[in-house]
């Protein structure tokens with residue numbers, strides 16, 4: 401290396417893909433700085449604020465100087481509250497020691513992969529699916545293997561597809577219900593069959609339940625109730641509207657408690673102390689009532705869009721049942737989704753995410769709409785889209 405040469409990048413850093421939604425957000429914000437009114441339907445973050453009681457508890461903790469490291473796997477009282485919630489909401493007995501508090505679902509997924517997957521092994525990932533998962537797997541030195549899912553199966557994998565995709569090198573499958581970007585759920589019976597397929601092969605099921613409480617209609621039962629070997633990932637980000645607090649949790653099999661704690665100690669030292677103190681109040685009945693109203697509000701927003709999209713040439717092939725996303729086929733417009741989203745942002749001032757973030761297989765034909773604004777603003781977005789697309 402000559403004196404002025406910059407350090408070489410790793411192979412991973414050279415090839416890591418952008419999380420395109422953040423690129424779109426940058427462009428949208430630049431347009432706003434130039435004075436344009438942009439309707440943001442790109443980032444997975446609704447307009448809801450963190451519940452009042454939670455914010456107040458965070459303020460109290462800050463004022464009381466609760467700003468030091470906590471145990472790497474989280475405060476005991478928070479892990480207990482989370483375990484209690486599994487009993488009350490899902491009828492599942494979970495030993496609080498199996499709960500590991502993390503810096504968001506992101507850290508939970510990284511810990512699960514660090515604990516359960518070796519470099520060079522394969523991890524099955526539904527395609528379309530959450531964009532960062534491919535990069536999480538690659539960061540572990542493992543290989544993401546796409547499991548292409550179809551709208552006929554509700555954009556979720558079938559047990560047969562998991563069995564067919566499983567090879568000697570496959571170690572794990574990472575699922576989500578409701579899923580991002582499709583908002584579709586994985587029926588519990590299907591999940592149970594997938595767990596059986598994976599167990600028979602000595603593999604690992606990682607179940608991302610970050611949108612598990614954001615379901616319209618019958619609430620979903622956690623996979624925690626299904627099988628103690630499923631590694632469950634969750635987060636305060638979405639249902640509790642705490643994206644910026646960076647707090648989540650995972651539930652691990654009993655034999656993983658000690659190794660995951662050791663991994664968490666080394667990789668993250670501890671999750672945010674203030675966020676943990678605040679999150680103690682996230683499961684209170686008043687907060688829960690407020691959050692349930694938000695779920696109903698999201699359902700109304702979904703319905704506004706589902707009614708409007710066909711006229712705009714945006715085809716929704718499987719009905720979203722939760723989260724706050726709609727994944728629509730935009731191929732009728734004859735442009736790939738990145739070009740189309742760029743044009744929509746320029747001409748209509750509406751920011752959407754191209755499907756290429758979520759699907760190497762077919763993302764060029766799809767885009768994701770995150771219904772992160774109230775009905776009035778959504779209707780305005782629809783009118784603006786009509787001007788460009790109809």
Ligand SMILES: Cc1ncc(COP(=O)(O)O)c(C=O)c1O
Pocket residue numbers: 444503504505506507530576579580608610634635636637643647648
């Ligand atoms: C499916 C899924 N998993 C994980 C994450 C990351 O969440 P967190 O903010 O808790 O790290 C997201 C964020 O959008 C997501 O959609």
